Amino acid sequence: MYDDRDDRDEWDTDEPQSPFLTTKEAADYLRLKPNTLEQKRMTGDGPPYRDHGVIVYHRDDLDSWSEAQRRLKTDGRKRKTGSHKLDGEGAV
Secondary structure, eight states: OOOGGGGSOTTOOSSOOOSEEOHHHHHHHHTOOHHHHHHHHHHTOSOOOEESSSEEEEHHHHHHHHHHTOOSSOOSOOOOOSSOBSTTSSBO
16 A cells, blocks of 8 residues: 655645744744843743753744834843844844
8 A cells, every 4th residue: 555645755744833942943033042042041031931851932922022022212222233134124
């Protein structure tokens, strides 16, 4: 009997992706450096995380945390500008 599952690319799957991201994946998702996300975790300034034997972040928690970081104006702190670009468009 022929099983067509053997012909599928190993990354081509109908299974849903896990909502849990590693620190590196979460940092990429938020456009942060992994070290920055780790520092925020240590100081309690970052998004909620879970310890599943490895630190993971749930996508919904990342979205909620990011939304809570929205600002309508700058607070006077100097920030790095011009070094990061989104989708080839102007500086972040």
